[in-house]
Amino acid sequence: MKIAYFDCFSGISGDMAVGALLDAGLKVEALEKELKKLGLSGYQLEVNKVVKKGISATQFKVKIKEEGVERRFRDILDILEKSKLDEEVKRETKKIFFNMAQAESKIHQKDIDKIHFHEIGGLDSIIDITSAVIGVKTLGIEEIYSSALPVGKGFVKCAHGLIPVPAPATLELLKNIPIYSGGIESEMITPTGAAIISTLAKNFGERPLMKIERIGYGAGEKEFAIPNLLRVSIGEKVLNDGNLKDGYVNDEAVLIETNIDDMNPEFYDYIMDQLFSQGALDVFLTPIQMKKNRPAHMLSVIVYEQDLREMLEVLFSESTTLGVRIREIKRLRLAQQNFIAETKYGKIKVKVGIFKGKIKNIAPEYEDCKKIAKQHKIPLKEVYEEAKKVIRLTSLPVTRFKN
Numbered sequence: 001m002k003i004a005y006f007d008c009f010s011g012i013s014g015d016m017a018v019g020a021l022l023d024a025g026l027k028v029e030a031l032e033k034e035l036k037k038l039g040l041s042g043y044q045l046e047v048n049k050v051v052k053k054g055i056s057a058t059q060f061k062v063k064i065k066e067e068g069v070e071r072r073f074r075d076i077l078d079i080l081e082k083s084k085l086d087e088e089v090k091r092e093t094k095k096i097f098f099n100m101a102q103a104e105s106k107i108h109q110k111d112i113d114k115i116h117f118h119e120i121g122g123l124d125s126i127i128d129i130t131s132a133v134i135g136v137k138t139l140g141i142e143e144i145y146s147s148a149l150p151v152g153k154g155f156v157k158c159a160h161g162l163i164p165v166p167a168p169a170t171l172e173l174l175k176n177i178p179i180y181s182g183g184i185e186s187e188m189i190t191p192t193g194a195a196i197i198s199t200l201a202k203n204f205g206e207r208p209l210m211k212i213e214r215i216g217y218g219a220g221e222k223e224f225a226i227p228n229l230l231r232v233s234i235g236e237k238v239l240n241d242g243n244l245k246d247g248y249v250n251d252e253a254v255l256i257e258t259n260i261d262d263m264n265p266e267f268y269d270y271i272m273d274q275l276f277s278q279g280a281l282d283v284f285l286t287p288i289q290m291k292k293n294r295p296a297h298m299l300s301v302i303v304y305e306q307d308l309r310e311m312l313e314v315l316f317s318e319s320t321t322l323g324v325r326i327r328e329i330k331r332l333r334l335a336q337q338n339f340i341a342e343t344k345y346g347k348i349k350v351k352v353g354i355f356k357g358k359i360k361n362i363a364p365e366y367e368d369c370k371k372i373a374k375q376h377k378i379p380l381k382e383v384y385e386e387a388k389k390v391i392r393l394t395s396l397p398v399t400r401f402k403n
Contacts, residue, residue, distance in 0.1 A: 002142050002235070002236060002237070003141065003142065003144065003145060003234070003237045004136070004139075004145070004232055004234045005144075005146070005147075005207050005233045006020075006145070006147065006232055007231040008147050008189075009147065009150070009226065009229075010182075010184075010220065010226055010228045010229055011149065011150055011151070011152065011182070011188030011193065012193035012196070012197050013192060013230075014129055014131075014190065014192035014193055015220075016218040016220050017132045017135075017230060018060040018128060018135060018218065019217075020216040020217060020218030020231065021135035021136070021139060021218070021232060022058045022135070022216070022218070023058035023215075023216030023217050024215060024232050025216070026135045026138055031135065031138070032045060034089070035127065035130065035131065035134070037084040037085045038083045038126075038130060039082060039084070040079065040123065040126070042064060042065045042066055042123060043062055043064045043123050043124070043127055044063040045061075045062060045063075045127075046060075047060055047061075048061075050219045052219055052223075054227075055229060056217065057217035057229050064123045066122070072113065073098070073113060076126065080093055080094055085134075089137055092133045092136075092200065093129060093133045095199050096199045097129070099198065099199050100191065100195040103169045103172035103173050107168045125192050128192055129196060133200075141234060143202050145205075145208050145306075146197050146201040146204050147205070148178035148179060148180060148204055149174060149177060149178070149179045149188075149197070149204070150179070150181065150182025150188050150189070151171075151181065151182065151188055151189050152165045152181070152182055152184045152185070152189070153181055153182075153183075153184070153185055153186075156186075156187040167187065170187075170190065173198045174194055177198060177204050178205060184224050184225070184226075186222060203306055203309070206305065206306070208238075210236060210237050211235045211236045211238060212235040213234055215231065215232070216232045216234070217232075247355050248332040248355070249335050249336075250331070250332055251330075252328060252329070252331070253303060253305070253328075253329055254302070254304070254326060254327070254328055254329070255300065255329045256311055256312075256325070256326050257299070257300050257301075257324065257325045258298070258319070258323065258325070259290060259298050260297055260298075260320060260321055261297075267318070268297070274318060275314050278310040278311060278314055279303060279304070279307035279311075280301050280302065280307070281302045281303055282300075282302040283300070284300050286298040299315075299319070299321075301315075302329070305328075308326070334353035334355050335354045335355070336351055336353055337354060338350070338352070339352060341391055342390065343372075343390050345375075345386060346375075347368070348383070349364070349365035350364050350365065350390075359392070362387075362388045362391050362392070364384050369383040369384055
């Protein structure tokens with residue numbers, strides 16, 4: 001899976017995001033061709049190479065003729081709906097503007113359809129946001145991750161006068177996202193940048209495991225004590241297979257534990273389903289005795305660090321726990337390959353454990369086997385054995401699938 005990591009050490013704006021994608025390989029000609037599908041005129045793209053603190057970067061600017069034009073949310077939706085943009089680009093661009101409209105609506109206490117976009121409703125902002133979405137799609141990026149965001153400090157001038165940094169709309173968009181000051185006396189996250197990254201990024205924090213193929217730097221206009229750049233790394237996501245050690249896969253994960261003695265035990269099934277759906281590697285219960293000899297359960301969750309936040313949200317919203325224990329663990333496991341075995345009964349997902357090139361364990365998917373056993377009214381163990389036989393006989397058709 002191709003992913004991108006936005007390293008926002010100097011913040012993010014719409015033009016910086018597009019500049020970084022251009023620097024990482026997006027062709028200006030390809031971008032211009034797609035932007036023509038918007039059906040808008042009165043603008044010109046300007047792309048230049050610049051140097052910030054000794055680092056070469058691409059600076060993206062949109063030169064426009066219109067001045068003081070304000071658009072409502074509905075106006076922007078009409079532009080997008082009438083355009084000939086790819087449906088996926090339309091959808092993601094609409095989502096960004098919708099999130100922006102929601103933020104403005106809350107700040108001004110007005111209905112979303114009555115909100116007038118000021119800076120973000122200008123033609124340059126429409127081009128910035130649409131270009132960012134086009135760039136992501138054109139480069140084949142399937143998931144976006146981001147660092148925590150430095151917001152800056154001080155005041156910034158806008159249509160309403162001087163307002164504190166971060167701007168109210170920016171701060172509203174950055175709810176539930178890790179932010180910090182950054183120590184720079186300036187606006188480091190613009191409303192456009194906040195709208196783009198808060199909508200498109202899957203997670204915020206440490207860089208995920210990835211094999212980097214391209215790196216791009218997008219330049220901001222201001223000069224800071226640090227390089228005013230947005231760095232984007234693009235490459236293949238490493239599915240946490242780690243490194244081989246003595247033939248085993250060696251990786252690291254996080255173990256979450258919590259003791260619970262005051263919850264309806266019927267809830268565990270639902271909570272475990274939620275944890276697995278959010279990316280848990282394993283979830284299990286251990287019977288324990290707590291104070292006053294009360295019977296209880298220790299709920300344990302194994303998860304990769306980048307999914308830790310989602311696990312905590314499930315535990316604190318769905319269970320009665322007031323706190324958890326977290327520790328890093330190292331794992332040694334068999335290399336795993338996933339297949340679809342085309343048996344005489346039907347297709348069955350199968351996980352295969354491999355050690356030094358040899359099959360050690362074959363685990364057919366229980367739900368697939370159960371469904372087939374019921375359909376054909378045959379013993380479950382017979383379905384299991386048929387799936388295993390197909391995997392062992394490599395001359396029979398098997399297809400890889402992503403877990």
